Amino acid sequence: MTEAKQAPQLCSxxxxxxxxxxxxxxxxxxxxxxxxxxxxxxxxGAGWLLVALLWRFGxxxxxxxxxxxxALIAPFAATGFYAVSDCxxxxxxxxxxxxLGTVRNTSRSELRWMALVTGFALVIWMDIAAFxxxxxxxxxxxxxxxxxxxxxxxxxxxxAVIGNAAGAVxxxxxxxxxxxSFPMLYDREVDFVTAMTTSVxxxxxxxxAMMAWCAFIGFCMLLSVxxxxxxxxxxxxxxxxxxxxxxxxxxxxxxxxxxxxxx
Numbered sequence: 001m002t003e004a005k006q007a008p009q010l011c012s013x014x015x016x017x018x019x020x021x022x023x024x025x026x027x028x029x030x031x032x033x034x035x036x037x038x039x040x041x042x043x044x045g046a047g048w049l050l051v052a053l054l055w056r057f058g059x060x061x062x063x064x065x066x067x068x069x070x071a072l073i074a075p076f077a078a079t080g081f082y083a084v085s086d087c088x089x090x091x092x093x094x095x096x097x098x099x100l101g102t103v104r105n106t107s108r109s110e111l112r113w114m115a116l117v118t119g120f121a122l123v124i125w126m127d128i129a130a131f132x133x134x135x136x137x138x139x140x141x142x143x144x145x146x147x148x149x150x151x152x153x154x155x156x157x158x159x160a161v162i163g164n165a166a167g168a169v170x171x172x173x174x175x176x177x178x179x180x181s182f183p184m185l186y187d188r189e190v191d192f193v194t195a196m197t198t199s200v201x202x203x204x205x206x207x208x209a210m211m212a213w214c215a216f217i218g219f220c221m222l223l224s225v226x227x228x229x230x231x232x233x234x235x236x237x238x239x240x241x242x243x244x245x246x247x248x249x250x251x252x253x254x255x256x257x258x259x260x261x262x263x
Contacts, residue, residue, distance in 0.1 A: 008184070008198050009252040013206040017249055018213055025242030028085045032094055036237030039080035043236055044229040046077075066126060075182040076115040079103050081240025082186045089248070111185045114178070114192040121174045125167060132163050168218075175214045176203045183247035188254065202250055213246070 029036045050066055083102040087094050136159040180202060181195040203210040217239055224231035 007194065008188075008190070010198070010202050010205060011250055011252060013202070013209040013246070013250050015209055015212055018209055018216070018246070021242045021245040021249060022238065024245040025238045025240070028081075028088055028241035029237040031088055032084050035084045035094070035099055036081065036241070037233060039077070039240070040233045040236035043077045044232040047229045047232070075178045075243070076111070076118060078236070078240035078243060079106065079111070079182065079186055081237060082183050082244045085241045085244040086187070106186045110190070110192045110195075111182070114181055114185055114195065117192070117196070118174055118178055121170060125170050128166055128170070129163060132159065132166065171218065172214055175217070176200050179203060179210065179213070180243070180247040180250060183244050184251065187247070198251070
């Protein structure tokens with residue numbers, strides 16, 4: 001890893017490119033399934049713990065927004081998948097000391113700052129979700145019964161639409177700043193602001209492909225939530241490995257400035 005002297009250059013991304021990076025992600029998962037399942041289980045376990053805490057403190061109605069918003073911090077959790085894909089790409093023999101050591105060594109300050117940004121977005125989303133819920137319940141105390149009654153009314157339908165729309169806006173904003181930020185911070189000596197701006201530039205330059213990629217991730221997360229996070233054991237490794245390959249395709253390698261966004 002060498003320090004980047006110039007702003008990273010980008011290449012175009014098409015829908016066919018997305019199909020290729022997903023195929024590459026699946027290949028990496030199949031090549032090293034134990035690593036993928038390990039990191040996915042850690043992430044799913046954190047989700048189960050947070051949802052259990054909501055039930056423990058009598059706030060199960062926030063489980064759905066938490067589960068969907070939990071995807072906002074997924075890129076940081078995917079660092080382990082980047083390490084595995086990087087080793088496979090380089091031909092480095094895989095072992096637990098190598099992979100875990102790489103993850104530990106790359107969790108430097110810039111990567112932590114980026115994780116703080118996405119973590120803060122999750123907190124903001126939970127606050128907004130709670131505010132919308134309380135607004136539709138006339139700021140009264142919420143119980144499981146009152147929440148179920150709310151969903152059975154026309155106002156409940158409006159609540160669901162507004163809540164999901166607000167979540168979608170926040171999710172796409174976080175997606176835009178993080179779609180390639182974390183693998184870039186793993187791979188290069190850049191600051192997290194440069195990583196975020198490069199990620200946003202990629203989304204702006206390739207709106208159709210990036211919207212499709214965002215929808216794909218959202219669909220995978222929705223299926224995972226519907227299966228009580230069990231689906232994450234498959235979805236998380238595929239998305240994590242695929243994101244690495246998306247980054248490797250979208251950002252011109254250091255020392256090779258010949259390719260461009262018009263390539």
